[in-house]
Amino acid sequence: MHVDTKQLACGFSLPVFGAGTWMMGGGRTRDENNDDARDIEALNAALDAGLTHLDTAEMYAEGHAELLVGEVLKNRRRSDIILASKVMPANLRHDALLRSAENSLRRLGTDYLDLYFVHLPNPEIPMAETFSALQKLADQRVIRNVAVSNFSRERIEQAQQLIAHKIVGAQVHYNLIFREAAASGVLEYCQQNDMMLIAWRPVQKGILTVGGTELFDRVCRKYGKTPAQTAINWLIAQPNVVTLSTMRSKEHLAENLGALGWCMEQADVELLTRDFPGQRFVSDAVPLS
Numbered sequence: 623m624h625v626d627t628k629q630l631a632c633g634f635s636l637p638v639f640g641a642g643t644w645m646m647g648g649g650r651t652r653d654e655n656n657d658d659a660r661d662i663e664a665l666n667a668a669l670d671a672g673l674t675h676l677d678t679a680e681m682y683a684e685g686h687a688e689l690l691v692g693e694v695l696k697n698r699r700r701s702d703i704i705l706a707s708k709v710m711p712a713n714l715r716h717d718a719l720l721r722s723a724e725n726s727l728r729r730l731g732t733d734y735l736d737l738y739f740v741h742l743p744n745p746e747i748p749m750a751e752t753f754s755a756l757q758k759l760a761d762q763r764v765i766r767n768v769a770v771s772n773f774s775r776e777r778i779e780q781a782q783q784l785i786a787h788k789i790v791g792a793q794v795h796y797n798l799i800f801r802e803a804a805a806s807g808v809l810e811y812c813q814q815n816d817m818m819l820i821a822w823r824p825v826q827k828g829i830l831t832v833g834g835t836e837l838f839d840r841v842c843r844k845y846g847k848t849p850a851q852t853a854i855n856w857l858i859a860q861p862n863v864v865t866l867s868t869m870r871s872k873e874h875l876a877e878n879l880g881a882l883g884w885c886m887e888q889a890d891v892e893l894l895t896r897d898f899p900g901q902r903f904v905s906d907a908v909p910l911s
């Protein structure tokens with residue numbers, strides 16, 4: 623299927639919906655018993671269905687998620703994929719970051735990344751070191767775009783002062799329940815400064831895939847969509863916002879694709895923004911810092 627893209631004034635663009643790899647091959651540590659073939663199949667199914675944005679990180683399964691993505695890339699034209707990875711907070715010193723990028727490229731079997739994120743800030747390491755290494759990689763076109771993840775608005779502003787390349791995106795925990803990105807001003811900052819906000823955890827690990835509240839059920843019914851589809855559409859209906867889901871099951875992929883190709887009315891975006899019950903204003907997983 624065709625997946626719409628959002629384009630920034632600076633020229634950077636991303637599809638409104640992409641596939642993540644968190645929990646593929648393990649979590650924070652590698653799971654030796656993981657069914658790798660199933661994860662590879664899930665990623666292939668996502669690409670076959672028309673998704674092109676793949677998101678991974680050196681931290682995921684200690685690099686094993688990147689190896690799985692690398693397997694998938696072997697049978698694809700590299701230029702058809704928008705490939706994103708992330709450097710973890712322990713590796714934000716200049717030389718460590720360069721090594722991390724090299725290792726990610728090796729595991730992924732490619733010579734460039736479309737998007738490279740600082741996964742999380744590390745207050746122990748001066749940001750100038752991190753961003754001078756990113757500057758070098760971007761100058762060499764080894765990374766085509768620089769981005770940050772789990773950064774506060776203030777930290778994004780500081781980071782942008784340290785690098786000549788535009789920081790094109792910010793990944794944050796953002797969904798109908800978790801609103802830190804909006805409450806802290808990161809969403810507004812992205813919208814006002816021509817940056818993409820890439821919302822992670824759009825269905826809150828499945829919690830948003832069941833209705834049960836009068837308002838949410840009413841909006842789902844109005845569009846004839848499931849809760850997961852409505853939760854994802856609420857995100858992508860917002861300016862500068864795109865999202866990523868992990869879909870190791872084909873049923874979840876099929877359902878989530880139903881979030882695309884339509885757009886809820888702005889009045890319903892606003893209604894859900896204001897009145898969705900049980901909102902939380904700090905991430906329970908990775909608060910912005």
Ligand SMILES: NC(=O)c1ccc[n+]([C@@H]2O[C@H](COP(=O)([O-])OP(=O)(O)OC[C@H]3O[C@@H](n4cnc5c(N)ncnc54)[C@H](OP(=O)(O)O)[C@@H]3O)[C@@H](O)[C@H]2O)c1
Nearest residue numbers: 642643644822823824825826827828850867868869870871
């Ligand atoms: N930058 C960061 O710090 C950060 C943090 C977290 C995530 N991320 C990125 O964002 C991606 C998405 O985040 P996430 O995995 O935490 O969030 P998510 O997509 O909201 O949650 C994924 C979980 O929900 C399930 N799911 C997906 N669609 C469903 C549906 N329609 N019905 C029922 N269950 C469904 C998945 O099951 P199955 O897998 O079994 O299908 C999986 O267990 C990650 O893969 C990762 O690439 C980035």
